[in-house]
Amino acid sequence: MGCCKCKTTKPFHSVKGLWVNLEKDQLFCLLGPNGAGKTTTISCLTGITPITGGDALIYGHSVRSSVGMSNIRRMIGVCPQFDILWDALTANEHLELFASIKGLPPATIKSVAEESLARVKLSQAANVRAGSYSGGMKRRLSVAIALIGDPKLVFLDEPTTGMDPITRRHVWDIIEEAKKGRAIVLTTHSMEEADILSDRIAIMAKGKLRCIGTSIRLKSKFGTGYIANVNFSGNGHTQSPNISSNTEVPVNPNIETVKWFFKERLDVDPKEESRTFLTFVIPHQKEPLLTRFFGELQDREGEFGISDIQLGLTTLEEVFLNIAKQAELESSTAEGTLVTLNMSSGASIQIPKGARFVGIPGTETEEHPRGIMVEVYWDQDDNGSLCISGHSDEIPVPVNVELRRPPSLSRRASMGRGGPVGYIIDPNQVP
């Protein structure tokens, strides 16, 4: 399925090449950064935005045919990202209206509306105009509208946005209950919500599907590895001899020993540490060592003053961030925009945004005939755009590595204001 939103200028694909199947009795969760194409996908599947390429079948009906779409409309329920409610109508009137649009028998409409409102805890406000509702109340009414009339496929676009934690948990129960007998598509920016409710998760970024699977599978495939939390009983604090008495920082010798133990056996440093706990991220490659390692750590718990060890897979949030960063790297590299890399040596070079390994022009010497290269570290700023966070030590360019000029670079541009333009090195060629 694809959706191209611009026809007068260069085509912009909000969603491109999306292949998914949605199963009955399951909740399919679409995750992705802002602008990834989640709402557009839902709009295409519900007939709001026409598809410009491909097709989607809902219970055998095509979203591209008007007959198909009118059949589809009868069997779907939608909670849009932004509430579409009438300020002058009460919750009861909203539900009665949608129940009759869905074709429910007139005799049942009143009781169905009452039941729906009770389910989302809006009974007390049933006869109050929606215009005076709080944000969370409006969302609950939208969820009730989406579920009325027993739809076979329900789309919930960020249904719990703006809800307090208690209401959110209650709505999670409603969604979990609603899975029976139907397929649900949910989008959310809450990783906790995705983890709790989803049977399958897809992550989109920049209009494309990046990965799909169960939460556990995504964590093990796209997460960095395992997270180990080690808690200490709090005994054995001593004062560091190097620290003056007015800036007392107690040092727990056990913590230092455990840090050494992790470093020596697994070559990992703590990601977070305090006076009572240590958190380590252990890469997947270390998996073969883990059984023995944690066996020994457990045996020596008393000796190290450990009160508790927890080992788990990395979080869904980490998977999300990794995928979003990867998508940003790919699209920046494809754009070929040049940015300035200020080297720790004081020199500056221009490099394509997103490039990982770059060769530094003019560093060829007799000792290093192919010159010097660095690995560039990228981070994302508050808007999700890539920015340089640092670079590795300078190392000689290996013999068999190919040095390429960035594509679409004119001769004149190869020596710009930010210094000479670096060579791109394919990461697959770097040993």
Ligand SMILES: Nc1ncnc2c1ncn2[C@@H]1O[C@H](COP(=O)(O)OP(=O)(O)OP(=O)(O)O)[C@@H](O)[C@H]1O
């Ligand atoms: N009507 C439109 N005309 C042109 N571009 C649009 C239109 N609607 C959405 N877009 C673009 O399509 C892309 C996908 O938008 P979409 O609303 O589907 O993102 P999203 O994943 O739902 O994001 P969010 O998490 O912020 O809700 C964005 O780049 C957006 O600017």
Ligand SMILES: [Mg+2]
């Ligand atoms: Mg959206």
